[in-house]
Amino acid sequence: MQSYHIAIVGATGAVGLELLRVLERRSFPVASLRAIGSARSAGKSVRFCDDSIPVEELTDSSFDKIDIVFFSAGGEVSRKYVPIACQADAIAIDNSSVFRMEPHVPLVIPEINPADVRSHRGLIANPNCTTAVALMALYPLHRVFGVRRVFAASYQAVSGSGARAIDELRQQVKDVVDGKPEGTSSGIRVDQLSSQIYPHPIAFNVLPHVDSFLESGYTKEEMKMQNEGRKIMHSPEFRASVTCVRVPVYRAHSVAISAEFERPISVERAREVLAKAPGIELVDEPQNNRYPMPLTVAGKDNCQVGRVRVDCAFENGLSFWVSGDQLLKGAALNAVQIAELL
DSSP states (O other): OOOEEEEEETTTSHHHHHHHHHHHHTTOOEEEEEEEEOTTTTTOEEEETTEEEEEEEOOTTTTTTOSEEEEOSOHHHHHHHHHHHHHTTOEEEEOSSSSTTOTTSOBOOTTTOGGGGGGOSSEEEOOOHHHHHHHHHHHHHHHHHOEEEEEEEEEEOGGGGOHHHHHHHHHHHHHHHHOOOOTTOSSOOGGGSOOSSSSSOOTTOOBSOOSOBOTTSOBHHHHHHHHHHHHHHTOTTOEEEEEEEEOSOSSOEEEEEEEEESSOOOHHHHHHHHHHSTTEEEOOBGGGTBOOOHHHHTTOSSEEEEEEEEOTTSTTEEEEEEEEOTTIIIIIHHHHHHHHHO
16 A cells, blocks of 8 residues: 655644544554644644654745645645645645635545545645534435525534633633632632633633624624535535534534425434434434433544434424534544545
């Protein structure tokens, strides 16, 4: 088997570290690995296959003799350096949103549209993490019943905002638990907590605000499920109205979905379809308190779907709940699966 010279841009970030673990765990054929980061990260080291890999500062020459480069350092870095990587004849797999909707750039979930990889021109985009988790459950149903539109609400973990957001939630919880009593209060109030990552405290709170707001009133994150879903599923008429919510969970996103289909659908048939779908597990025993949760999918490759029921507001409708580790299927795992297709 051919081995590849690999680079990871953003190697010390939450997704970058997960990429290292996924490449090692799946025995990806790595001839050499170059860990790349910002000037602040240069000089640090990361672990890969029991070796300590020094982190190099990102420069224009970082991609010399590299076959595949994973980008997970944010949109600004991707916008500047992905073209440089492609000019160096490396294949770029980009986790940012910068190139996803470019017509000539494949946007790929390997369980859904693996053939799209073949049309790449040196760049393949990784989908939005919430979109990836949702489509893992929605697409198998779409293939059989033809999805028309969905209404959805996401419950997104703070790790979707990076390692600093995890630290902020952890510190805010500690501040409340360890806070000094004020008068008759048992501790400091949540609204007194310091916040740098989000506009409000995330501990003991939920924020109906993920990404920046558009003139329509939706956020950029909320529009990604419709726009990216159309491209990935090759379904230009697909419509999605989504409210994205940040919740005080460290890891793994969940999405509540109500979907309307073109053809009649039953719970029994839907469960059959979902049980056979790759990359997703049917966990649907509500009478035994078994349903998908962030706690049960964190650190796992497969997403889980449950709470499957006939939607009482749609003619051919189904409601269900899906959870998935957004650092894995929503980012690192999906990116490595794309590389495996190459």
